[in-house]
Structure formats: structure tokens, C-alpha cells
Amino acid sequence: xxxxxxxxxxxxxxxxxxxxxxxxxxxxxxxxxxxxxxxxxxxxxxxxxxxxxxxxxxxxxxxxxxxxxxxxxxxxxxxxxxxxxxxxxxxxxxxxxxxxxxxxxxxxxxxxxxxxxxxxxxxxxxxxxxxxxxxxxxxxxxxxxxxxxxxxxxxxxxxxxxxxxxxxxxxxxxxxxxxxxxxxxxxxxxxxxxxxxxxxxxxxxxxxxxxxx
Amino acid sequence: xxxxxxxxxxxxxxxxxxxxxxxxxxxxxxxxxxxxxxxxxxxxxxxxxxxxxxxxxxxxxxxxxxxxxxxxxxxxxxxxxxxxxxxxxxxxxxxxxxxxxxxxxxxxxxxxxxxxxxxxxxxxxxxxxxxxxxxxxxxxxxxxxxxxxxxxxxxxxxxxxxxxxxxxxxxxxxxxxxxxxxxxxxxxxxxxxxxxxxxxxxxxxxxxxxxxxxxxxxxxxxxxxxxxxxxxxxxxxxxxxxxxxxxxxxxxxxxxxxxxxxxxxxxxxxx
Numbered sequence: 001x002x003x004x005x006x007x008x009x010x011x012x013x014x015x016x017x018x019x020x021x022x023x024x025x026x027x028x029x030x031x032x033x034x035x036x037x038x039x040x041x042x043x044x045x046x047x048x049x050x051x052x053x054x055x056x057x058x059x060x061x062x063x064x065x066x067x068x069x070x071x072x073x074x075x076x077x078x079x080x081x082x083x084x085x086x087x088x089x090x091x092x093x094x095x096x097x098x099x100x101x102x103x104x105x106x107x108x109x110x111x112x113x114x115x116x117x118x119x120x121x122x123x124x125x126x127x128x129x130x131x132x133x134x135x136x137x138x139x140x141x142x143x144x145x146x147x148x149x150x151x152x153x154x155x156x157x158x159x160x161x162x163x164x165x166x167x168x169x170x171x172x173x174x175x176x177x178x179x180x181x182x183x184x185x186x187x188x189x190x191x192x193x194x195x196x197x198x199x200x201x202x203x204x205x206x207x208x209x210x211x212x213x
Numbered sequence: 214x215x216x217x218x219x220x221x222x223x224x225x226x227x228x229x230x231x232x233x234x235x236x237x238x239x240x241x242x243x244x245x246x247x248x249x250x251x252x253x254x255x256x257x258x259x260x261x262x263x264x265x266x267x268x269x270x271x272x273x274x275x276x277x278x279x280x281x282x283x284x285x286x287x288x289x290x291x292x293x294x295x296x297x298x299x300x301x302x303x304x305x306x307x308x309x310x311x312x313x314x315x316x317x318x319x320x321x322x323x324x325x326x327x328x329x330x331x332x333x334x335x336x337x338x339x340x341x342x343x344x345x346x347x348x349x350x351x352x353x354x355x356x357x358x359x360x361x362x363x364x365x366x367x368x369x370x371x372x373x374x375x376x377x378x379x380x381x382x383x384x385x386x387x388x389x390x391x392x393x394x395x396x397x398x399x400x401x402x403x404x405x406x407x408x409x410x411x412x413x414x415x416x417x418x419x420x421x422x423x424x425x426x427x428x429x430x431x432x433x434x435x436x437x438x439x440x441x442x443x444x445x446x447x448x449x450x451x452x453x454x455x456x457x458x459x460x461x462x463x464x465x466x467x468x469x470x471x472x473x474x475x476x477x478x479x480x481x482x483x484x
Contacts, residue, residue, distance in 0.1 A: 033350045040347050040355060043340030090362065091311060100311045108276035108308075116461060120230045121223040124468040128476050138469070145466055148413070148436060149459040150247040170247065182420045189421055 007206045014204035055079070140176060147173025215482075218475045226468065233464045237456040244456050248440035251423060255408045255430025256444045258382065259289065264297030267374060268382040271395065272304040272313035278388035278412050279312050284438035284451035285410035286316055286386050292445045294324040294331060299370050301380070302334040303356075305344060305391055310337045314360060328361075329368045336360035342394055349377050349403040377405040382429070386410040392419065396427045410437060413458075434458070 013035065020032040058072035085096040129135040146152035152169035165171060202208035237244075248256075259268065270289065274282045293300050302313050317334055326332055335356040338344050347355040352374065353365045365371045373379060383405050385395045392409045399405040406429050409419055413434030422428040432441055435458045438451030 036343060036346045036350060037354060039343035040338070040340050043338075043343050047339050092314075092361070097311060097315075100308075101315070104308070105276040105279070105312075109280060112277035116234070117227045117230050120461070120465050120468065121226045123465050124221065124226055124472050127469045127472070129473055130476075138473070142466055142469065145462050148434075149455065149462045150245045150436070150439075151459040151463065153247060154245050167247075170249075174250070177417060177420050178424070181417050182424055185418065186421045 003209075003212060006212055007209070011204055011206060014200070051079070143169065143172045144176060147171075215475045215479045219472060219479065221468075221472075229464055229468075230461060233460040234457050237460055238453070241453075242456045244459050246439045246443050246452060246455060247436075248443055249431075249433065249436060251428075251431035251433070252437045252440040253430075253444070255289075255384075255432060256292070256441060258406075258408065258429050259292055259298065260296065262296065262298055262381050265299070266381045267299045267301060267370075267379060268293060268384060269301045269303060269380050270313075271383060271385040271387075271391065272302060272309045272316075273306050273385055273391040274312075274388040274412075275306055275308045276312065280450075280454065281412045281434050281438070282386045282388060282410060283312070283316060284435070284449055284454060285432045285441060286313075287320055287449060288438060288441040288445055288447065288451065289384060289410075290317065290320045290332070291324065291447055292441075294320065294326045295445070299330075300332040301374070302332070302360075303348075304337045305341050305394075306389075307337050307339070310334075310360065329363075330370050333368055333370060334360040341391075342398055345394060345398040346402070349399060349405075351376055377403045380405060382406045382408060384408045384410060387415065388412050390415075390418075392422070392428075396422050400427050 016031065017035060020028045020035075023029075054075065058075045060066075061069045061072045082096065082099060085093050085099070089096070091097070123141075127134075127138045127141060129138050146156065146169040150170075153167045156169040157166060160168060199208065203211065262268070270286060272282075272286065290300055292298075300317070302317055304310050304313055314334055317332055320326075321328065321332055335352070336359065338355055340347070344355055352371075356365060358364055359368060377383075377399060383395055383399060385392050385407065387409060388411070392407070392411065392415075395405075395407050395409075400407045407422075407427065408430040409422075409428055410432035411419060411434070413436075416431075416433040419428060419431050419433075423431055432438060435451055435454035439448075439455040440451075442448050442451045
């Protein structure tokens with residue numbers, strides 16, 4: 001029963017939602033709206049599940065004194081502080097906003113900013129014209145980087161003023177994004193979409209059951 | 214010497230990057246600013262809307278990428294309020310709502326806009342795709358109250374706004390793949406016009422949607438933000454950001470070129 005009921009519900013709602021896409025009848029549209037509303041009601045439970053899993057995982061780490069278990073204490077401290085400030089008084093609570101603006105924002109921004117340092121170091125080491133493919137990648141990367149910032153055009157127009165192309169850096173970047181990039185991306189999108197459709201059919205028909213756990 | 218140059222210690226590179234970030238931050242620079250074609254299209258679209266129109270801004274970014282996306286939100290909101298276009302803020306990401314609230318309040322104060330009449334922040338609801346689809350049916354069924362907890366039917370500017378049919382444009386400011394969700398569910402199903410402002414790393418993903426016309430315009434990273442600021446003649450954080458980005462880009466280009474020169478000279482010597 002624990003397998004059959006979820007499978008039957010999945011099949012029923014999957015088929016109904018597909019049919020509503022092709023039927024403009026008012027009953028069909030009403031049904032569609034109702035199911036979307038059910039989805040909105042169910043969605044917050046995923047958050048509850050996520051918090052429960054987070055607590056379970058970190059509680060186990062503390063209990064078993066797993067490696068770096070001390071960091072898990074900070075997870076609990078964070079949850080307790082933010083939940084005790086935010087739940088009773090809402091997100092406009094000054095203390096809640098203070099913690100968000102002065103703890104979470106700088107920490108998140110710092111983590112993301114570190115990327116610039118590692119990208120610079122990795123680019124210096126990785127972009128070497130060792131083979132034909134590597135040379136192609138190197139030239140493309142240099143053109144896109146030049147075209148990404150307006151100063152790239154100024155340098156192009158100064159150093160390559162004898163060429164017929166004004167603002168060549170941004171023009172070349174645009175061409176790369178509009179042609180080779182666009183073609184490759186579209187191929188990927190089509191491939192992924194076909195994969196998603198076939199996977200959806202497998203799930204609706206109950207062939208793919210890994211989501212049941 | 215060449216070997217040393219090719220294997221330059223990464224800490225030295227880190228110091229160069231830090232300097233490239235710090236110098237334009239401490240000493241304001243006047244580097245050139247250009248307006249990309251897609252940013253111009255977005256500006257033209259919004260500029261052509263009549264006063265009293267409504268656009269929705271989806272603040273789909275977290276604290277990690279707000280530096281790149283907030284200047285775009287600020288510039289577009291200033292443009293809208295100057296033109297008498299009403300703005301509805303919404304987010305699919307829970308950590309964006311405080312950032313959105315802070316920014317909308319700041320811009321509204323600067324422009325003398327009234328909450329509930331010129332702009333409103335709906336806030337966050339979990340569900341992603343379900344939220345997009347639900348608002349297509351009826352916004353008030355997804356957001357019964359705004360971010361402040363006030364029922365939508367008591368807010369003056371929401372009196373005539375039921376769903377996407379009364380909204381002229383959705384601008385998604387995204388650091389993740391939410392633009393695809395808005396295009397797939399709001400544009401294809403409800404015919405809502407979509408534009409995007411994305412971080413630099415996401416730009417290449419957007420071009421298939423630009424080419425099909427599913428995106429009416431695009432702002433990409435600091436380049437897009439500074440371009441939009443130039444169009445509305447209000448230089449701000451986008452301009453500061455593109456100055457920093459320019460120097461860091463030049464530094465990386467320089468390092469790559471030097472590394473390759475050293476690599477070739479060494480290979481010639483070995484032969």
C-alpha cells in the first residue's frame with residue numbers, strides 16, 4: 001500500500017495536468033487552478049522537512065562527536081536565534097534585520113568574493129596554448145573578457161585603430177555569444193528537455209520509482 | 214626565471230587581485246561605460262510604457278550576489294518611479310526578501326514614492342514554479358497579504374491588479390536558474406513579457422531566450438547595471454562595480470598573456 005497509493009496519485013495527477021494543458025474547457029481550467037493551489041499548500045511542507053532533516057543530521061554529528069562536530073553547534077545557534085526573533089515578531093524585527101544585514105550578508109558576500117581570487121589564479125595556470133583546442137579556448141576567453149568590460153573596446157580602438165572594426169572587442173564578444181554559444185546552448189536545452197520529458201513519462205507510468213525512497 | 218614566472222605563487226596573484234579591487238574602490242575612476250544592445254532594449258521597453266503601468270520585479274538573488282544585482286534593481290526602480298510606473302516586488306528566494314525590502318524603501322524615499330500606491334513588496338512564498346503558476350491565476354490567492362502583513366485588497370495599487378494580465382513586464386534579477394522558470398511558466402503559459410538581469414556567469418545561458426524574443430531585454434552583471442545607470446543618468450554602484458571589474462579583467466588578461474609568453478619562450482629554448 002505504501003508503494004501503490006503514491007504511484008496511483010502520481011499517475012492520476014500527472015495525467016490530469018497533461019490533459020488540462022490541452023483542454024480550454026472551463027471545468028478543465030478550474031481543475032488546473034485547484035491543483036496549482038494544492039501545490040502551493042503542499043510546498044511549505046518541503047521547508048519543514050528540510051529543517052527537520054538539517055536538525056537530524058547535525059544532532060547526529062554532535063551526538064557521535066563526528067569530525068568538526070563543533071560547527072554543528074553554530075547551525076543550532078543560528079536556527080535558534082533567527083527563529084526566536086523572526087517567528088514571533090516577523091521579518092521586520094530590527095534585531096532580525098540586524099543579524100541578517102550584519103552577519104549573513106557579509107558572510108555570503110565574502111564566500112562569493114573569494115571566487116575572484118581563485119578564478120584569477122586558475123586562469124593563469126589553465127589558459128596555456130598547449131594544444132589546438134586549448135589555444136581556441138584561450139583566444140575565445142580573451143576576446144570575451146575584453147568585450148565584457150567597456151575598457152576592452154578603448155584598448156582595442158587604441159591598439160588596433162588600423163583595423164576597419166570599431167569597438168571590435170564587444171562586437172567579437174557579441175558574435176561569440178550570439179553564434180557558437182547560442183547554438184551549443186540550444187542543443188543542450190533541447191537535449192535536457194527531451195531527457196526531462198522521458199523521465200516525466202517514466203515517473204508518471206511508475207517505471208521510475210526512486211523518488212519513493 | 215621563466216620557470217618562476219610560469220609557476221607564479223598563487224598568493225602573489227591574490228595580492229594583485231586585491232589591489233585591482235581596492236584601487237578603484239578607494240580612488241574613484243572615470244573609465245568609459247558602454248550600453249549593451251540588450252540593456253538598451255530593456256530601457257526602451259520600460260521607457261515606452263505609459264504612466265500608471267505596472268511592472269513586477271522578481272528579486273531572485275541572495276546575499277552572495279547582491280553586489281552585482283542590486284545596482285540593476287535600483288536603476289530600474291528609479292526609472293520606473295520617475296516615469297510614474299508602479300512596481301510590484303516579489304521573490305522566489307527566502308533570503309532575498311530583506312534585501313528587496315531595504316532597497317525598495319531606500320529608492321522610494323529618494324524618489325518620494327508612496328508604499329501601496331507607487332510600489333509594493335509581496336514578499337516570499339515557498340514553491341517556486343507553483344508560485345509563478347499561482348500568480349498567473351490570481352496573485353491574491355498566492356499572497357493574501359503583502360510583506361508588511363497587510364491584506365492585498367486593502368492596498369490601493371492592487372485594486373485593479375488581479376493577475377499577470379494587468380502587468381506589463383516581469384524583470385527577473387537572478388543569480389540562479391529562475392529566469393528559465395519565469396520564461397517557461399509565466400511567458401509561455403500566461404504570455405507575460407519577461408526581461409532579465411543576471412550575474413556575469415549566467416549571461417551565456419540567456420542568449421537562446423533573447424534570440425526567440427522570450428526575453429525582451431537583458432542586463433548582464435556590472436556591464437548591464439552600469440549601462441542602465443548611464444541611460445537614466447544616475448551613476449551609482451553599477452559604475453563603481455564596472456570600474457573594479459575592468460581592472461580585474463585586465464589583470465587576468467595580462468596574467469594569461471604573460472603566462473603564455475613565458476610558456477612559448479621556454480618551449481623555444483627547449484627545442
